Amino acid sequence: MMARRRKKVNRSAFGNVMTVLFLILVGIFMALPLVFAISASLKPMEEVFRYPPTIFPQNPTSQNFSDLFVLMNTSWVPFSRYFFNTIFITAVGTFGQIVCCSLCAFALSLHKFPGNRFITKMIELALMFNGTVLGIPTYMIMSSIGFVDTQWAVIVPVFASALGLHLIRSFMTQIPISVVEAARIDGAGHFRVFWSIVMPNVKSAWLTLMIFAVQGLWNTGASLFIQSESLKTLSYALSQIVSVGIARTGVANAVSVIMMSVPIIMFIISQSNIIETMATSGMKE
Numbered sequence: 001m002m003a004r005r006r007k008k009v010n011r012s013a014f015g016n017v018m019t020v021l022f023l024i025l026v027g028i029f030m031a032l033p034l035v036f037a038i039s040a041s042l043k044p045m046e047e048v049f050r051y052p053p054t055i056f057p058q059n060p061t062s063q064n065f066s067d068l069f070v071l072m073n074t075s076w077v078p079f080s081r082y083f084f085n086t087i088f089i090t091a092v093g094t095f096g097q098i099v100c101c102s103l104c105a106f107a108l109s110l111h112k113f114p115g116n117r118f119i120t121k122m123i124e125l126a127l128m129f130n131g132t133v134l135g136i137p138t139y140m141i142m143s144s145i146g147f148v149d150t151q152w153a154v155i156v157p158v159f160a161s162a163l164g165l166h167l168i169r170s171f172m173t174q175i176p177i178s179v180v181e182a183a184r185i186d187g188a189g190h191f192r193v194f195w196s197i198v199m200p201n202v203k204s205a206w207l208t209l210m211i212f213a214v215q216g217l218w219n220t221g222a223s224l225f226i227q228s229e230s231l232k233t234l235s236y237a238l239s240q241i242v243s244v245g246i247a248r249t250g251v252a253n254a255v256s257v258i259m260m261s262v263p264i265i266m267f268i269i270s271q272s273n274i275i276e277t278m279a280t281s282g283m284k285e
Contacts, residue, residue: 037260040253041065048249064250068258071241071251077229079237085151086234089220093155094213098206101164106194108165109172110180120169126162135224142225153225158217164209171202207270215263235259 035055040048041064043057072079107113108120138157139148147153175198183193199206221235238259242252 034260034264037253037256041250041257043250043253045250048253064254067248068238068241068251068254072237075237077232077237081230082232082234082237085231086218086220089151089154089233090214090217093158093217094210096155096159097161097164097213098209100159101161101168101209102199102202102206103194104165105169105172106198109169110175110177110198123162123165123169127166139224148225149227149231151226151231154217154220154223158213161209161213163212167209168202168205171205172198175201211263211266211270214266218262219259 039056042060042062044059044061044063047054047057047059069079072082108116108123134157142148142153142156147156179197180193183197188196219235220233221239223232223236226232238255242248242255
């Protein structure tokens with residue numbers, strides 16, 4: 001068997017240099033909002049309103065963060081309570097969304113049953129609608145089962161994510177059915193096949209879904225489902241602090257950095273999985 005010759009890319013050194021420079025410029029352009037946000041949070045008030053504005057603070061300070069924590073401590077609901085609510089909603093909602101979407105995708109992609117194709121088409125159709133469209137029916141359902149004014153009213157609806165189901169199903173359809181059948185011949189049940197064979201092979205998909213879920217739930221603000229102040233989230237509490245006006249611009253900059261830190265950290269950790277998922281599921285189109 002003759003070894004295949006690798007085709008040599010016909011590209012000049014000048015073309016390579018220009019490609020690298022272009023990618024560097026694009027990277028700088030994409031990083032500018034993050035740099036501006038962090039820089040603004042470290043600026044004293046006299047530099048925040050300076051014109052023309054500067055990219056980096058001349059006298060960096062952490063006073064904005066100190067003022068933020070002082071204001072949070074004056075709230076009649078402890079800061080730790082808002083933080084716990086956000087962590088609880090984010091953790092439980094993310095875990096439940098991954099499990100529910102993965103189980104549904106497992107049934108739709110690796111099992112044939114009447115209505116399989118119809119359900120798949122309905123899921124793809126659901127991707128066309130904004131979540132706001134489902135606001136009223138979701139509220140009616142949560143009210144009928146007694147979840148209004150509880151954290152579960154925010155958590156349970158995210159379990160049924162059409163995007164998450166579509167992502168994971170796109171990966172599961174690429175798993176050879178022979179692998180699943182071999183496991184069943186060896187005596188593995190449905191759940192053993194799901195946890196031990198299927199889920200490790202779609203790791204990139206559910207890690208990507210985890211990032212999307214964390215980003216959405218971490219930034220959950222004022223919700224129509226929750227009226228009790230002690231059940232509201234960190235995003236809501238911080239938005240109330242900075243809503244006073246221009247006097248708290250520095251504090252607002254500090255709030256922006258705190259709220260975007262968790263999604264950014266999650267993305268940095270799992271960025272390779274996001275790229276792989278988008279390339280496989282066709283999300284780039």
